Each structure stands twice: as C-alpha cells, then as structure tokens.
Amino acid sequence: MRVRASKLLIFAPAAFLLAFFYLPLGSILKIGLWEEGPTLKPIIEVLSNEYHRRVILFTIGQALASTGLTLLLGLPGAYIFARYEFPGKRLLKAILTVPFVMPSIMVALGFILLFGKSGIITSLIGRDLGILYSWKAIILAHAFYNFPIVIRMVSALWQRVNPHYEEAAMALGARGWRLFWRVTLPLISPAIFASAMLTFVFCFLSFSIPLILGGYRYATIEVDIFTSIMTLLDFRTGSALAVIQIILSMAFMYIYLRALDSYAKREEQRVLQREKRLTRKELLSLKGALIGLYSLTVFIFILAPLIAVIYDSLQFNGSWSLEWYRRIFSAEYNPMFGATTFTAIKNSLLFGFGTVIFSITVGLPIAYALYRWDFRGKRLFDVLAMLPLASSSITLGLGYIALFSKTPLYYSPILIIAAHTIIAYPFVLRAVSTSLKKIRPTLWEAALSLGAREWQAFLKVELPLAAGGLIVGSIFAFAMSIAELGATYMLAKPEYTTITVAIYKFLGARQFGSASALSVLLMAVSTAGFLIIERVGEEAW
C-alpha cells in the first residue's frame, strides 16, 4: 500500500530539520573548517592550546567518572527493584522520578545551598568538604540525574530475564556469584551497557551543571564553547571546539544507538519475573538492612537538593517568610533579566508547549514513515533524523547565531522553540517508534480488511495504540524545553527570558533567595505541565 500523497507528509519535518539543524550545523562547519578554502587551522590551534586540550580531556574524564558513579548507585537499585517487593517500594519509585522533573539548574542550585561556604551540610559538619566548584560536584550532580535511568532500564530487562535460564543453571549446579556472573550478567548486560552509554553521552554534553558547579577551572567543551562565544566573542575558536565536540559525540552516540538496538532486542522477550515479597524475617536480616540502607541513601541523595532549595526559598534573614516569593512577583520589571517574573513564566510555558507541538509535528511523521514505509535511502534517513541527538544546546545556539543573526527570524521566539525542538524531538521519535513497533502488524491488516483506508487505520488503530509513546515523548519534550538553559540563554532577547535564564542571572548575582523561589516555581510549572499533557493525552484518545 503505497500512497504518494501521504508520503509528502515527511517533507515538512525534513524541511524543518534542514533549516534548523543541518544548515546551522553547516555554518559552524564553515567557520571551523573554511578560510578561503578547506582548512584545519582553527582546529589545530584549539588542539595545540594547553587550556582547550585540558578541557577536552576533562570533558571525557568527568563523563567517564560520572558514568561510573551512576552505575555504582544505579545497579544495586536495579537489582532490588527487579527482584524484591518490600514496604516503601512504591514511594521509592515515586522519589526516583524527582530528578526527571527537576531542571538541572535547580540541582546545581541545590548543591550550592548544600555544599557552599554557608551551605547546610557545610554548617552541619562544621567544615567545607571542598565539593563545590570542583569535579566532585559535577560527577555527583550527574549521578543524581542519571542513576534513575540506570535503575529503570536495567531493572526492566532484569525482570524480563526468563526465570527458566537461572533455574536451569541452578539445576546444573551454578549458584551465587557464579550464577550471576555466567548466566544473569550476560543476559542483562545489554541494558547495563545501553544505560551506561546514555549516561555517558548526557554527561559529555551536559551544560548547566559544569557551568555552575565547575566554574572556569573545571570547564567542559560545552562550557568552553559558551565562554568563547558569549564572553570572548571568539566565533572561530567556538566553532572549532563545536566541530570537535560534534565528532566525538557522534561517535559516542553511534555506540549508544548500537547498544540500544541490542537492548531493544532483549526487551522483546516478554516473560515477566515475579518480584519476591520479603518476609518479616528477611526484612530484619542483613538483606533487609542492606535494602533499607540503599533506600535511605537514595531518599537523602535525591531529596536533599530539593529540600535545600525549598527551605532556602522560605528563609529570609534567618526566619521563615514568603518574602522571596513576594519579591519575585512584586517587581514590575526586573532589570536583572529585563522582564517580569510573569513574562518569564509565560515564556517558559509558551516554549514548552510550543516544543511539544513542534516535536510531535516533526517526530510523529518521521517515526511513522520509518515504521510503515520502505523507501530508498531509508537507513540514511533514519540516521539523519537521529543525528540531532548528538548535538548540544550550545552548538545549536552557536549555529543559529551564525546562520540567522542577520535575518528577522533572529528576533522571533520561533528560533528558541526550534532549538528546543531539535533537542527534544528525537525523544518523541524514539518513544513513538517504540510503541509503534509493539503494535502487532496484523492489527493494521485487520483494519484494512474491514474496509478502513490507510489513514483511517492509522487514526483509529495505530495512533490510539501508540498514544502512550506519544504522551511519554511529549512529557520528555516539555521537560527538556522547560529546563533548557544554554541555547535559550544565547538566543533569548530580554522579552523572551525564561525561568531558567532568570534563575541563572540571579545565581550570577548571588541572589540565592530569588533563585530558589523561582526554582520552586519552575518545578511547580513543569510538574503542572506534565499533568496537563498526561490528562490531555489520555482524553484525546
């Protein structure tokens, strides 16, 4: 069934990608690799500079260390979640979604409030642990973000390991570590590898956390590009760094996508293992104590930054007060970021929902085309559609400035939404693809045999069944948009200031109270956004 008219649908997303990803990327490549002809000079200059070289090595090093710590924190959790049922498990599960709704700038703020010179933990212990403004804070914050992903991905696969494999191995005499090492680990390793690669890529491209927690000494490539352009106005160095970053991140992304493929294959085995309910006796044994200790660590680790921010927002001159909230709302116009708080909230919501709509418009047709049709160049198209995943927000901002700064588009909020969409839509694409692939192909055929046209079969059967993926993708897109700092900061005119940009400016001015109050507001806004998307999504289908 090949219908030409419907194929045209993928031209709009393709045009969008071209205009807002490939052309800006081209401008960066041009600045970085072209001087009256192809040249490697800017790149060689960057690579021969001691500081930039250290930045590149540090970026990879901190990503590795962050991934290590993330696995260390996540794997025990994956095991516990896959295998045991215990009191408090649901609560723990709910707590694990907190990092997801907490914008990274808020985590950074939380860390400052905990570990800073007058931070809560610093004053509790009585001395500065030297965590802040060092690599330690960076990897700790990265682990905070990513270990729930490891738990989710690994435990999902762990639960699906057919119990017969382990039972067969036990019957053959394997037990304990040998059973785990020889049978269980090889079965779950695709999930471990895929989640580790995902963490690594996130940490490699992460911006807000190294920017705020690392400072100049512990800059990553992303921060280095940002300062090159925004502070030093050196587009040549910035572009050369961006080219290096893109090449590296594309390589890492390739490995991640390969890992994801083998993970997805394993995930298809749909044998669910029952979790074991712990008896009262077991709860009181060493096993129970270890599970309890782990849960407690997770609780404290996740909730501490959140509570620190909320607490700080309610403290004024050493006593409880709503003063910070009054201040951020009372100012008619805040010279710090050139707009009122209401405008910032409005902008964040506008960009957030705009990003959701754009991401669906771009991601859904591509996902569907890749799922339903066979066409020449399909594999290449797939790769080109996923490539934005390897780009970073600063690179995008740089590309947009390079390409659009002399056009009227530069002064329109569309550019910010476009940047957010490029960052977010691959997640919509992936989520929708995954749920489309789970639909049995006979359903579509059954619909056609009953007289439905292709578009009716899509609307009545496939779309409702893929709605779950669409909702998850939309929430992801919304979360990414609302938490985005780098590209927004580079592109936003004062009247398009978002909450994250405002928080960053407050942080820069060391006005932590206002930053905290705004952060709490941001979290409230993003949580409300999720609930709205979930509700609308469920009602629409």
Next chain:
Amino acid sequence: MVTIELSGIKKAWEDFKLEINDLRVKDGEFLTLLGPSGCGKTTTLRIIAGFEKPDSGEILFDGKSVNELPPYERGIGIVFQDYALFPHMSVFKNVAFGLEMRRLPKAEIERRVKWALELVGLKGFENRYPEQLSGGQQQRVALARALVVEPQVLLLDEPLSNLDAKIRERLRGEIRRIQRELGITTIYVTHDQEEAMAISDRIAVMNVGKLEQVGSPLELYYRPKTEFVARFLGLSNILELEARNGVACAGKLCFPVEREGRVRIFFRPESVVIESGDDAEILDYELLPGRIRLRLELDGNTIIAERFLEELPFRPERPPRRVGLKVTRFSLL
C-alpha cells in the same frame, strides 16, 4: 457469492520462490491450503487478501482482476492466527469497526453486531475487552468481526493453532457450520492435516512454494499423486516393485497394475487386512485406543497395518509370529 482464481502467480524473495500456476475456488466452497510451515500457504492467502503484491500473475474474483485493488476494496473478511483484535476497543467496537468504516447508520450497526455475536455464540459479551476473553472467545470475536461486513470471501489464517486441542475441535465444527449457513467462499490455511480433512470441501497441498495436489480430502488421502502428499496426510506404505504381466508382487502380496517395469505402490495402513496365514512376519506392534498398529516384514519390505482390535484373527494379548495379509485399496504414485 464469488469464485476465486489465481493464475500464473509468482513471487520471489532472496531465499524463497512462490509459484501458483492455477488455483480455482468455487462459489461457496471451503478450500484449505495445507502444508508445512514455510511452504507459502500464508503468503498465498495474503496475496489473495491484497497485503502482498505478486511479482506477476492475476488474482480474479468472479472473473475480474483484483490485482490493483487495495485490501479494503476487495470485500474480504480475514481472521488471523493471533486474532488481531483491537486491544483498545470493546467486543462491540471491534465487531462494529468494519460497519463504521462503511458509514452504516447506528441502528443498522447495532442490529448487525448483535446478529454476528449471536452467530458465534457470544451474546452478552459486547462490553468486554479482548484481554478479558479466553483464546477461544477471542477467536469467535475475530470471526464475528470478519463476517459482520458480509464479505464475499472469508480468509482464515491458521485461526485455531493457538488454542487447546478440545476447543480447536469444537471451533472447527462451528466454523464449518457457519460457513455452510452463509454459503461464503472460504479459504483456510493450516498445517494440521486432520483439521484440513475434517473441515474442507477441497484441500490444496503446498510444498516449498508450489501446489503439490488439489482435491477432495478422500481423494488426497487415498490417491495422492506424490510421495509428499501421501506422507503429509498420514501414515503411508510405499512399495517399490517390479511389475510383470499385469501384476507387481511383494512375496505373496500381489497388486494388479497396468504398467510394466518399476512401479511405486501406495496404500494406507487401514487398507491392510490381517488374516491368519504366514505371508509376513510381525516385527512389533503398538496398542492404540481400540486399535492396533503392526509393523510387518514382507519379502524385505516393511509394511504398517492398522486395524480395529475386533477385526483381528487372533487375540491381541497373544499375537502369532506370522500373519497373512491383503490390501483392499491402493494406488500408484
């Protein structure tokens, strides 16, 4: 209703070739495509449904080519092996789907869904969801959904293979009853020869992408044209013998044939009558419910015989060493 004709159908993949030169299904006929997995029977069905396009050849419904028609314009009803019930729709909605696509008025839809659910014995299940039904019930819903649009052709792709043996037998009887009641031209795909024999007017046996033989169940069972058909439909005896002067003999057992030279004699185990005598040696035997299966040696050939216990000339507890035998029905391969 409608006749179906496939002529010169060819479809090739890298590792498989399907070729159906000529297959006709009569109006109101129940034809089964039978063969081992991977023989191309499901692909043939999907070509008739319009989900696959043949590389060449024609599919005719009532003499008119439907090659260019998409599935939704072919007037087919199809039941899949996995039932393919829409998981997000109730039983009523599933059955009503095809009628809604045809934009029938609401009252008409309700009337016909009711009729279809009564036909398959699922009255009162309208508001259930597929996941709340047993496999057999899901199969009935799938059947009702396919039939409610009054298709010209009913296509069934291994509809019973995911069910328990007991339910399978009951449902195949019901499918047959409904098909006769509606007089609908039906093509049924299965790999189960017993099911095919029980349910079909005619069977088309397929092997590695080709039709081996088409005929009534009895014809295929007793007069297979190839060794593949003979063996696929049940236990077989095939003797390679030398024919001279109008007979081919294995020991004292002789078959009248019109050919001379090497012949292949085929007969079923039930066609072997056991008598007292010393024609063949009993190698071993197996008791089945009410029956006995004997393996006999006759002049270097092994012959399988199957009889009801009460037909034996000896007590099953004490079989003799040698018996006499006669073959009542045979054919040449």
